[in-house]
Amino acid sequence: MLRLVSNAAESEEKIKAWRTKMLYIIGLGLGDEQDITLKGLEAVNKCHKVYMEAYTSLLSFGLSTNGISNLEKLYGKPIILADREMVEEKAHEILAQAHHDHVAFLVVGDPFGATTHTDLVVRAKKMGIDVKIVHNASVMNAIGICGLQLYRYGETVSIPFFTETWRPDSFYEKIQRNRLMGLHTLCLLDIRVKEPTLESLCRGKKAYEPPRYMTINTAIEQLLEIVQDREESAYTEDTECVGLARLGSEDQMIVAGTMKQLQLIDFGEPLHCLVIAGKTHPVEEEMLDFYRCRT
Amino acid sequence: MLRLVSNAAESEEKIKAWRTKMLYIIGLGLGDEQDITLKGLEAVNKCHKVYMEAYTSLLSFGLSTNGISNLEKLYGKPIILADREMVEEKAHEILAQAHHDHVAFLVVGDPFGATTHTDLVVRAKKMGIDVKIVHNASVMNAIGICGLQLYRYGETVSIPFFTETWRPDSFYEKIQRNRLMGLHTLCLLDIRVKEPTLESLCRGKKAYEPPRYMTINTAIEQLLEIVQDREESAYTEDTECVGLARLGSEDQMIVAGTMKQLQLIDFGEPLHCLVIAGKTHPVEEEMLDFYRCRT
Numbered sequence: 400m401l402r403l404v405s406n407a408a409e410s411e412e413k414i415k416a417w418r419t420k421m422l423y424i425i426g427l428g429l430g431d432e433q434d435i436t437l438k439g440l441e442a443v444n445k446c447h448k449v450y451m452e453a454y455t456s457l458l459s460f461g462l463s464t465n466g467i468s469n470l471e472k473l474y475g476k477p478i479i480l481a482d483r484e485m486v487e488e489k490a491h492e493i494l495a496q497a498h499h500d501h502v503a504f505l506v507v508g509d510p511f512g513a514t515t516h517t518d519l520v521v522r523a524k525k526m527g528i529d530v531k532i533v534h535n536a537s538v539m540n541a542i543g544i545c546g547l548q549l550y551r552y553g554e555t556v557s558i559p560f561f562t563e564t565w566r567p568d569s570f571y572e573k574i575q576r577n578r579l580m581g582l583h584t585l586c587l588l589d590i591r592v593k594e595p596t597l598e599s600l601c602r603g604k605k606a607y608e609p610p611r612y613m614t615i616n617t618a619i620e621q622l623l624e625i626v627q628d629r630e631e632s633a634y635t636e637d638t639e640c641v642g643l644a645r646l647g648s649e650d651q652m653i654v655a656g657t658m659k660q661l662q663l664i665d666f667g668e669p670l671h672c673l674v675i676a677g678k679t680h681p682v683e684e685e686m687l688d689f690y691r692c693r694t
Numbered sequence: 695m696l697r698l699v700s701n702a703a704e705s706e707e708k709i710k711a712w713r714t715k716m717l718y719i720i721g722l723g724l725g726d727e728q729d730i731t732l733k734g735l736e737a738v739n740k741c742h743k744v745y746m747e748a749y750t751s752l753l754s755f756g757l758s759t760n761g762i763s764n765l766e767k768l769y770g771k772p773i774i775l776a777d778r779e780m781v782e783e784k785a786h787e788i789l790a791q792a793h794h795d796h797v798a799f800l801v802v803g804d805p806f807g808a809t810t811h812t813d814l815v816v817r818a819k820k821m822g823i824d825v826k827i828v829h830n831a832s833v834m835n836a837i838g839i840c841g842l843q844l845y846r847y848g849e850t851v852s853i854p855f856f857t858e859t860w861r862p863d864s865f866y867e868k869i870q871r872n873r874l875m876g877l878h879t880l881c882l883l884d885i886r887v888k889e890p891t892l893e894s895l896c897r898g899k900k901a902y903e904p905p906r907y908m909t910i911n912t913a914i915e916q917l918l919e920i921v922q923d924r925e926e927s928a929y930t931e932d933t934e935c936v937g938l939a940r941l942g943s944e945d946q947m948i949v950a951g952t953m954k955q956l957q958l959i960d961f962g963e964p965l966h967c968l969v970i971a972g973k974t975h976p977v978e979e980e981m982l983d984f985y986r987c988r989t
Contacts (some may be wrong), residue, residue, distance in 0.1 A: 425830065428731060428829060429829060430733070430794065432830075433732040433733040433736070434731050434732070434733055434734075435721060435731060435732060436728065436729050436730060436731050436830070437728040437730060437731075437732070437735070438725070438727070438728040438729055441728065445813075457713040482744055485861060487788075509831055509834070509835045509836065509838065510838070510839075511835065511838025511839055511844060512835055512838065512844065517841060517843070517977055517978075517980075517981055518977060520981065521977065521980045521984075524984055532839055534723060534729075534831035534835070534836045534839075534942055535723075535731070535830065535831050536721065536804055536829035536831060536832075536835070536908075537831075537835045539834060539835040539836045539838075539844050540804045540806065540807055540829070540831070540832045540834040541804065541806070541829045542806075543804065543806025543807065543834075544805075544827055545807055546812060548883075549806060549807065549834050549850065550813070550849065550850040550851075550852070551849070552849070552850075553848055553849055554845065554846070554847070554848055554877055555847075556845075557845070565899070576875065577929075580849070580871065582849055587845075599918070614956065620870050647829055679753075680814060682812055682816065683812075685812075685816045686812055686815065686816055689816075689819055694812075
């Protein structure tokens with residue numbers, strides 16, 4: 400009798416498990432394949448289809464450095480790279496699969512980090528698909544390693560590449576406000592991946608520009624151009640900053656110094672980001688000292 | 695000959711490994727023992743002494759729920775709980791060990807998350823000890839799950855328990871500034887662990903108050919008291935907020951609603967935190983809709 404009850408309970412469990420298919424959105428952290436959490440890896444193991452957001456991931460887990468194949472080896476299953484078009488245009492397909500099967504969508508950093516995946520979550524929920532988030536580190540909290548306290552940051556800004564005809568500088572007011580309040584500013588630097596060429600746009604055939612990642616040097620150059628153009632001084636070339644390259648990787652590089660000093664430094668491979676310091680406290684200064692450039 | 699060279703290289707490797715003892719500061723993430731990263735677990739495996747910051751961890755990985763023993767089982771070694779006093783007063787002891795041995799210091803969330811460990815890093819570096827950080831999710835980025843975009847947050851505030859004689863409200867101006875700029879405010883709520891009793895302070899014997907964790911309800915009560923006292927209205931009881939309890943855990947609870955609505959909700963066990971929404975965008979609204987309370 401007990402066995403019968405137990406069997407019934409087991410079947411119910413199975414039916415429930417069969418019904419509750421899941422879309423897992425899994426943060427991979429910032430460094431390499433070893434930065435996934437045990438919980439994330441367990442979720443990947445459950446999934447029949449594993450997608451990976453390719454927009455920023457080509458970089459951290461770059462095809463060039465065998466990053467994707469390292470991930471595939473670790474997971475023991477293939478990964479489908481979902482580029483920006485696929486996520487935006489074919490989200491429906493990915494989500495439709497999650498009706499029948501566990502599906503994993505891998506994201507560099509945290510699912511709700513710098514690049515947000517809110518839209519995918521909203522669509523899934525509207526389709527009645529259960530979504531489970533597996534969190535991980537992202538630039539938004541790992542930046543704390545530079546020594547400037549996370550609760551002393553103001554609004555985060557994104558700095559886009561200037562072109563000859565397009566020089567948006569709305570981020571300037573945000574930096575200005577943060578500095579007036581003595582707050583630090585995290586500047587996320589532009590990433591241009593799979594941008595259609597002008598020619599391809601005209602001819603209707605798809606062809607892409609080579610990927611471009613803004614360096615700390617370019618960011619500072621643009622930042623200083625803005626204050627020059629505006630004849631204002633929310634910051635100057637003597638303002639203290641921290642430049643961070645490949646944050647969270649084995650070969651990360653962190654240097655504190657003035658804009659003028661950092662502009663002379665070669666930070667190497669992407670991704671780069673920049674913090675413009677606000678008012679600093681003694682314990683923050685002590686940490687910055689370890690990173691200060693000795694020029 | 696080749697073998698000899700290889701042996702020499704191996705010995706050199708061993709000497710190098712022996713010399714480069716390391717203090718690993720390892721983020722455990724927010725949920726349970728499965729939230730450690732593969733990199734973090736590998737680092738723990740290398741260490742002879744494993745300390746764990748007990749200030750917030752007693753909660754997430756609570757002794758009451760066998761959390762610590764789950765961690766010990768996973769690691770296959772004992773964990774030494776380092777309470778606030780130990781970290782502040784006996785950091786030297788912990789660090790002295792890192793001169794001879796690999797030492798792990800486990801931290802709930804990210805090493806540089808809400809509770810910062812900058813001071814331990816600074817001391818270690820001054821003693822010439824190599825420090826390695828293993829990042830993980832923290833409230834500072836996992837809060838993104840509520841749907842309000844991370845780059846639209848202003849300065850984070852901490853809300854302390856009011857007492858009859860001590861009602862600090864400097865966080866009010868920060869919330870006010872954020873709201874004026876249309877930014878969201880993450881409110882971290884007070885944790886009182888191992889607070890000496892008044893009696894123990896007088897008599898010089900150590901005795902502690904039972905731990906206290908601020909609820910969302912208390913936080914809102916205090917927030918509304920402040921605007922009433924000041925006769926100002928940076929926010930009102932009709933201001934939209936999101937209450938989050940046990941963020942990152944299996945039983946996390948997220949509810950969006952006005953202060954008045956959230957005040958009536960029982961969010962259960964700690965930890966709680968609160969977001970006061972600024973100006974919201976349509977995609978943020980869509981996400982909030984999934985969490986909105988139906989009262």
